[in-house]
Amino acid sequence: MIIGFVGLGAMGSVMVGNLLDAGHPVRVWNRSPGPVRELTERGATAVADLAEIFTAEIVISMLANDAAVSENLLDDQLLAAAPEGAVHVNMATVSAELADRADRQHRTHGLHYVAAPVLGRVEVARAGNLTILAAGDSAAIAKAQPLFDVLGRRTWAVSDRPAHANLVKILGNYLVACSIEALAEATTVAEAAELDPTLLVDILTEGLFTGPVYQGYGAMIAARTYEPVAFRLALGRKDVELALDTARSHQVPLAFGSVLRDVFTEAVAHGQSDRDWAAVTETTRRHAGLDQR
Amino acid sequence: MIIGFVGLGAMGSVMVGNLLDAGHPVRVWNRSPGPVRELTERGATAVADLAEIFTAEIVISMLANDAAVSENLLDDQLLAAAPEGAVHVNMATVSAELADRADRQHRTHGLHYVAAPVLGRVEVARAGNLTILAAGDSAAIAKAQPLFDVLGRRTWAVSDRPAHANLVKILGNYLVACSIEALAEATTVAEAAELDPTLLVDILTEGLFTGPVYQGYGAMIAARTYEPVAFRLALGRKDVELALDTARSHQVPLAFGSVLRDVFTEAVAHGQSDRDWAAVTETTRRHAGLDQR
């Protein structure tokens, strides 16, 4: 089965590499040529036209955001030319609203749209250890499953409605943002009270809050080292807004979300956009005037 | 070494039981006679007068709150009669302010005050698996260590300042409260969007948010079953206020804490004081009008 792959950013390139290593033939398309060349050397076939990608039975896309998906892939002419019953698996983090729209549009053309956003960053992807959140037609998911097995350690069949997979991803990121803020507040109190923040985090993540989020961000926050950047603060802010917008579309007020919106806006106003999003900690510290004590 | 033990609530009784099972002689005192009788049958010695407890070289107290400690134990006459160099280990969750005061008062009388609040509830205590947060004079902690080894699976030497142990405990509970609210918000969005909240929690606690807090409360919140009551909501509210008060005494604003204060007040206004504190979830659901949809 030939795979069409659209979007060769950091994640996309790693995923294509793994598919090639597993013996799958992959046709790739990317806006800029750099990543294409590298992958053709590893066996991928470069195609110049997106339409050619969509002649494949299964297409995986990994574009940056809603706008990129909307402009490049939600094109009636492009979709009309795809073979009946073809499957398009969008593994990027996009909004639930976009997923609903994409799903409708693909159905119109007799195609299957599967949303399959992932948990895990580049290093996890490289190791083939992503957690894949798949939603859409179950037969379509089954068709993609052998590829998911290459890319990830586990696939969750979330629901038959693609938007639900995006919702899980968005709410997952929302919980991470909440954890960061909670850790920032607790460590700021510790610092103000002359209790070692690293010791605090060590104790609480040893038994109560195990897992990579609290342990990873806890260590960064306690030590106030926001390098290397795992996730840019500006992107974190966008994801918080995504959660708020989705909640709002369902008339759900998010009290913590409103706090996060303000905290991230302040961090951006203070020039922290390009640091890791754990740097919102500095906002809480500034509120407490810690650097002036 | 004879141990004096004050306060035979659910936790205190279980702890005395474990000390007796380990072969330690224990003198016990409690305001009400019920729990005393049960423990004397198991080998404890009941004493009628608190002063007699304080003739022991090591006293452990496990009273309900600041007021109970202050009224019963921070008594100059009582402390003056204790043998020079005796150690008082307060394992209850009290405020950092009370710890500071108790520490000063014990020093005045040539005694050692060790704060040693615990992580873990009754079942964990029964299994001798508590996590013990000890702070105070290191020689005094060393003296208590054989008892800590009976009661818990691990002792953290937090600091030489007793209040710091209480601060860790308070901030730990604060992080738990934040987790509950974050989970409540995420599952409410899921419910409003017709995504199964239990599936959401299963996915997110499998890899990202492992550990007992997210897994335990996550399951309760997703299923909206707030029984059995692990921790009463009214007590949770008190702990949130404790965190806010401590933070305020250090001039640290807690944005999430302010939200929690409002959410817990609303839960109490709606008659939820005696349910498990995970029931604050119902506040977020009410905000979203879910029961009226």
Add this chain to the structure above:
Amino acid sequence: MIIGFVGLGAMGSVMVGNLLDAGHPVRVWNRSPGPVRELTERGATAVADLAEIFTAEIVISMLANDAAVSENLLDDQLLAAAPEGAVHVNMATVSAELADRADRQHRTHGLHYVAAPVLGRVEVARAGNLTILAAGDSAAIAKAQPLFDVLGRRTWAVSDRPAHANLVKILGNYLVACSIEALAEATTVAEAAELDPTLLVDILTEGLFTGPVYQGYGAMIAARTYEPVAFRLALGRKDVELALDTARSHQVPLAFGSVLRDVFTEAVAHGQSDRDWAAVTETTRRHAGLDQR
């Protein structure tokens, strides 16, 4: 000087009536025919084509929102056909962003764009007592001044940048929303403490908080009568979002604004969209569980 007038909603119709009464010739255009007929009977000239409106030296528009302005008036063909130096006065409440865009587009075609949103509702407009917030080229404002003198009691020359007038209007509405929430919280405490909310409002608006906002909304909120509807809650919510979006575009976090967003979302979730925005009071009362006491 012939006036072109676009948008005959409740406000627009009243304004055209006043211009006619003052002896000005007015050409009118509206999407639906009803209001047109009424005004032609009073002397206005109906035109079928928007382009004909834009042959006038001065055009006033009063459309519902950003989208209506954008679709109908920010059309290059339409603007290109207007006479060099013509003035377009947009008196509707639109975003500062739209004003910036409209200003640039009008300049391109050699036209003047004046933003002139108003303070005051239909009854105030009928009496010719609006407060007009004008911003743009000063010569263009001077040209419109005779018409402003008919429509309002006072014109403020805000700035030479049109968006600034919209910003004043948006921030004015923001302060009103804040007042409503503050009054809602104070009267809810009064009710819970068995103090007559109307007496509270009477006392505080007699000396400290005079003026129509506190006196008008204070009386409604204390009595919990949200009829007649002066301003729909759904519109109020939109205006709060407008303030938040503008603030966010300038990297300003609004702590009260975040609370308002949540409170208005909850009110909508509870079916209050079509009541007066003072009805957000019921949200605060619900939080306090007042109807269940």
Add this chain to the structure above:
Amino acid sequence: MIIGFVGLGAMGSVMVGNLLDAGHPVRVWNRSPGPVRELTERGATAVADLAEIFTAEIVISMLANDAAVSENLLDDQLLAAAPEGAVHVNMATVSAELADRADRQHRTHGLHYVAAPVLGRVEVARAGNLTILAAGDSAAIAKAQPLFDVLGRRTWAVSDRPAHANLVKILGNYLVACSIEALAEATTVAEAAELDPTLLVDILTEGLFTGPVYQGYGAMIAARTYEPVAFRLALGRKDVELALDTARSHQVPLAFGSVLRDVFTEAVAHGQSDRDWAAVTETTRRHAGLDQR
């Protein structure tokens, strides 16, 4: 009728002066002697013992806070010696809880406790223009009315329950604090958008938000001049806490109040305690990073 007067701070001294000027005989008591001397020169009689004050038929007190009232006046021996039916009018800003307690204690001794806090600061008091909020037994209020007529321009008979007068005062201050924060947020957006904050305030306080609060604080906030200090920020913070505590005792969450608590805590952390409370504006400006742009 001889008047006993307790508490000669800035407000108390001015009030006694006015009573003397109106021809009333006044016995005064104060902890420190300075203000006593000044008033005896104007005709007051100094008494050394509080008990002597309480032999008067009517006693007015104007002490600093709950603690001062509780320590000095809520003394059973003192109250037992007062003549049956005597009236004690407490005109200070104290908590509703203290008023309830004082009321009960006075009744026990056959005395009347009237709460009569005032709106207006020293200059207003000097001109005899205070607004007096009186609550308690109506006959007792009637007895004090001639004195209220000297001290104020208007007396409100709030309720027969003294605590209600204190509640009105506390909620009045709460509304002022909310106004300050709302103005701070609006002017910060204006500044960030390069719109003159003073113009914004001038426009909005001309028609919509008349009255001393918006006009007075609006001008201070727009100009960022927090001198002279009308009300110290540390006291403003205390009053916000008073409102929150009262609300909490009635299980009413105050969303704006929680924001205020955080904003005032941050202002104190940044060393603003002794500036006028309008200086919380600097907190909002700091959040927006305005000084770093």
